[in-house]
Each structure stands twice: as structure tokens, then as C-alpha cells.
Amino acid sequence: MANNAGQDDFQTKLQNWLPKIVLSPSIAAMVVFVYGFIAFTVYISFSDSKMLPSYDWIGLANYTKLWKLSHWWVSITNLAVFATLYIGICTVLGLSLAILLDQKIRGEGMLRPIYLYPMALSFIVTGTAWKWILDPGIGLENTMHQWGWESFHFDWIKDRNMAIYTVVIAAVWQTSGFVMAMFLAGLRGVDNEILKAAQIDGASNWRLYRRIVIPMLRPAFLSAFVILAHLSVKSYDLIIALTGGGPGRATEVPATFMYSYTFTRNSMGIGAASAVIMLMTIAAIITPYLYAELKEKK
Structure with missing residues (x-):
């Protein structure tokens, strides 16, 4: 009985975590390639970037x-x-x-x-x-x-x-x-x-x-x-x-x-x-x- 209860508990946890495990690569990619690049663009807008990105902060000059x-x-x-x-x-x-x-x-x-x-x-x-x-x-x-x-x-x-x-x-x-x-x-x-x-x-x-x-x-x-x-x-x-x-x-x-x-x-x-x-x-x-x-x- 104890073994069956343990197996049921493991299957329940696996069912709860499986969607998160499957979706985690997509979520990570979205965080990096969408929100990460949005944050990078915002930072570049406050920098002295010309042809290549620069990290010299110039505030609202742009x-x-x-x-x-x-x-x-x-x-x-x-x-x-x-x-x-x-x-x-x-x-x-x-x-x-x-x-x-x-x-x-x-x-x-x-x-x-x-x-x-x-x-x-x-x-x-x-x-x-x-x-x-x-x-x-x-x-x-x-x-x-x-x-x-x-x-x-x-x-x-x-x-x-x-x-x-x-x-x-x-x-x-x-x-x-x-x-x-x-x-x-x-x-x-x-x-x-x-x-x-x-x-x-x-x-x-x-x-x-x-x-x-x-x-x-x-x-x-x-x-x-x-x-x-x-x-x-x-x-x-x-x-x-x-x-x-x-x-x-x-x-x-x-x-x-x-x-x-x-x-x-x-x-x-x-x-x-x-x-x-x-x-x-x-x-x-x-x-x-x-x-x-x-x-x-x-």
C-alpha cells in the first residue's frame, strides 16, 4: 500500500511539473530574445551608440x-x-x-x-x-x-x-x-x-x-x-x-x-x-x- 501511495504521489508531481519542464525552453527563449532585447534597446537609446553599440551613458540626449x-x-x-x-x-x-x-x-x-x-x-x-x-x-x-x-x-x-x-x-x-x-x-x-x-x-x-x-x-x-x-x-x-x-x-x-x-x-x-x-x-x-x-x- 505504501509503495502504491508513493507511486501515485510521484505521478502527481510528475504531471504537475511536466508542463513546466516542456514549456521552460520556450519561456526562456522568449525572456531572452523578446524582453531581453527590448531592455537592450532601451539601454542603447540612452547611450552614445553610432554604427555599433556603445555603453557610454548620455541620458536623454538621443x-x-x-x-x-x-x-x-x-x-x-x-x-x-x-x-x-x-x-x-x-x-x-x-x-x-x-x-x-x-x-x-x-x-x-x-x-x-x-x-x-x-x-x-x-x-x-x-x-x-x-x-x-x-x-x-x-x-x-x-x-x-x-x-x-x-x-x-x-x-x-x-x-x-x-x-x-x-x-x-x-x-x-x-x-x-x-x-x-x-x-x-x-x-x-x-x-x-x-x-x-x-x-x-x-x-x-x-x-x-x-x-x-x-x-x-x-x-x-x-x-x-x-x-x-x-x-x-x-x-x-x-x-x-x-x-x-x-x-x-x-x-x-x-x-x-x-x-x-x-x-x-x-x-x-x-x-x-x-x-x-x-x-x-x-x-x-x-x-x-x-x-x-x-x-x-x-
């Missing part, structure tokens, strides 16, 4: 230099324009598509994968494809000219004043289907009894959505905002593939600024400072969301 650079302000302005349009258009378009599919239209099972397909592609693929589509020499403009519409012109990708909007077009095309899926899940979770009661009281479809359905989608709106804002800050790969940050600096954002100052201008300290500011921006977006979610669960 941050002071960063906010005095006109290129940094250009990237901030471009990000503000891109993020505002990207988040706004994706939200409106995603909600509209979700409401359309929620009407139980014929072919819904075929339309959902079509809308979601772009999200399966990487931003590099999306940027490259839209670069070809928007190129006046081989893309949409050239196709229209071959069809006989000689007066058609669409050269935004080469126009300094309009290039940032081509990034918005490509980003909206890729992400709006994912936002639609989030809103559609929220719509399918609305209690039908509430909707039937409102319809019996004479509420029109417009008032039904405006007064009842859309306010009940607040969690979906919040989740969509957090995800889209996070993606807009991390828009490096899309912009590099689509415009390369040009023409000139017309589409440069903090992500491309960070790369150029770190690896092409040999100003690792300033590049690290811009990376830390991007990290703080993402944290400022995600932290209130996580707090609200945890508070709601409690």
Missing part, C-alpha cells in the same frame, strides 16, 4: 536630438494621416460588410472567405501586388489606356502629395475583411429576443441598428481599434514593399525612420530612441484595453 529632426516630424505626420484613415475606413467598411452578411444573404458562405482571403497574405505580398497595380507604366493606368480610355490617370504612387493614400488603400484592402469577421461575430452574438421586442414596438431597421445593435458592439469596436492601431504603428513591411518610404519622404513613418537611422545612417542611439517611442505608443494603446478586459472579467 531623445532630444530625435524630436528636433524634421524627418521625425514628417514620419509622425504621415503616421497620423495613415492611421486615422486606415482605422476609420476599415471600421466603417468592416461594419458595413458585417451588417450585409448578417442579413443571411445567399452566397454568404462564399463571400466570407473572399473577404478574409487578403488577411492570409503577408504585408510584403500585399505591398508588392499593389505596387504593380498602382504603377502607371504596368498597372491600372496602363490597362485603362490599352482599353481606349486615354484620359484616365492614376499616378498617386509617384505623387508626393498622394502617395500616403496608396498605402491606406493597400492596408484597407488587406485588413477590412478581418474587421468584418470581428463585427460579424459580434452581430451573431446579439440576443434575437431584444431585436424582436424592438421590432414589435415599431422600430425601423435604421433605428434598430443605431440604438440597439451598434451600441452592443462596443467590445468589437474596441478590439478592432486596438488591432488596427497596433498594425498601423508596425506598418514597416507594407510601406517598404509598396513605396519604399518615397517618393522622397512622402510615406516615411516611424518604423521606416527607425530602420534608416539605425542601419543606413549609423545612428543606432537615435534609432533605438525612436523604437522605444513606438513601443510606448503601442503600450499606451494596449494597456487600457487589457485593463478594461480584466476589469470586466472580475
Whole structure:
């Protein structure tokens, strides 16, 4: 009996420790290669690092230099324009598509994968494809000219004043289907009894959505905002593939600024400072969301 009890105790301890043992290498790698390198980047932002890391502490000098650079302000302005349009258009378009599919239209099972397909592609693929589509020499403009519409012109990708909007077009095309899926899940979770009661009281479809359905989608709106804002800050790969940050600096954002100052201008300290500011921006977006979610669960 004592041997059986000892074996049971050993098996219980093994079952408790086995998941920890299996996960420990992954956790250790995450601590080193994620949080360790974040801490290293923060330290570099306070150092006199140029082409190679330096450990000479200079305090906030890199941050002071960063906010005095006109290129940094250009990237901030471009990000503000891109993020505002990207988040706004994706939200409106995603909600509209979700409401359309929620009407139980014929072919819904075929339309959902079509809308979601772009999200399966990487931003590099999306940027490259839209670069070809928007190129006046081989893309949409050239196709229209071959069809006989000689007066058609669409050269935004080469126009300094309009290039940032081509990034918005490509980003909206890729992400709006994912936002639609989030809103559609929220719509399918609305209690039908509430909707039937409102319809019996004479509420029109417009008032039904405006007064009842859309306010009940607040969690979906919040989740969509957090995800889209996070993606807009991390828009490096899309912009590099689509415009390369040009023409000139017309589409440069903090992500491309960070790369150029770190690896092409040999100003690792300033590049690290811009990376830390991007990290703080993402944290400022995600932290209130996580707090609200945890508070709601409690």
C-alpha cells in the first residue's frame, strides 16, 4: 500500500511539473530574445551608440536630438494621416460588410472567405501586388489606356502629395475583411429576443441598428481599434514593399525612420530612441484595453 501511495504521489508531481519542464525552453527563449532585447534597446537609446553599440551613458540626449529632426516630424505626420484613415475606413467598411452578411444573404458562405482571403497574405505580398497595380507604366493606368480610355490617370504612387493614400488603400484592402469577421461575430452574438421586442414596438431597421445593435458592439469596436492601431504603428513591411518610404519622404513613418537611422545612417542611439517611442505608443494603446478586459472579467 505504501509503495502504491508513493507511486501515485510521484505521478502527481510528475504531471504537475511536466508542463513546466516542456514549456521552460520556450519561456526562456522568449525572456531572452523578446524582453531581453527590448531592455537592450532601451539601454542603447540612452547611450552614445553610432554604427555599433556603445555603453557610454548620455541620458536623454538621443531623445532630444530625435524630436528636433524634421524627418521625425514628417514620419509622425504621415503616421497620423495613415492611421486615422486606415482605422476609420476599415471600421466603417468592416461594419458595413458585417451588417450585409448578417442579413443571411445567399452566397454568404462564399463571400466570407473572399473577404478574409487578403488577411492570409503577408504585408510584403500585399505591398508588392499593389505596387504593380498602382504603377502607371504596368498597372491600372496602363490597362485603362490599352482599353481606349486615354484620359484616365492614376499616378498617386509617384505623387508626393498622394502617395500616403496608396498605402491606406493597400492596408484597407488587406485588413477590412478581418474587421468584418470581428463585427460579424459580434452581430451573431446579439440576443434575437431584444431585436424582436424592438421590432414589435415599431422600430425601423435604421433605428434598430443605431440604438440597439451598434451600441452592443462596443467590445468589437474596441478590439478592432486596438488591432488596427497596433498594425498601423508596425506598418514597416507594407510601406517598404509598396513605396519604399518615397517618393522622397512622402510615406516615411516611424518604423521606416527607425530602420534608416539605425542601419543606413549609423545612428543606432537615435534609432533605438525612436523604437522605444513606438513601443510606448503601442503600450499606451494596449494597456487600457487589457485593463478594461480584466476589469470586466472580475
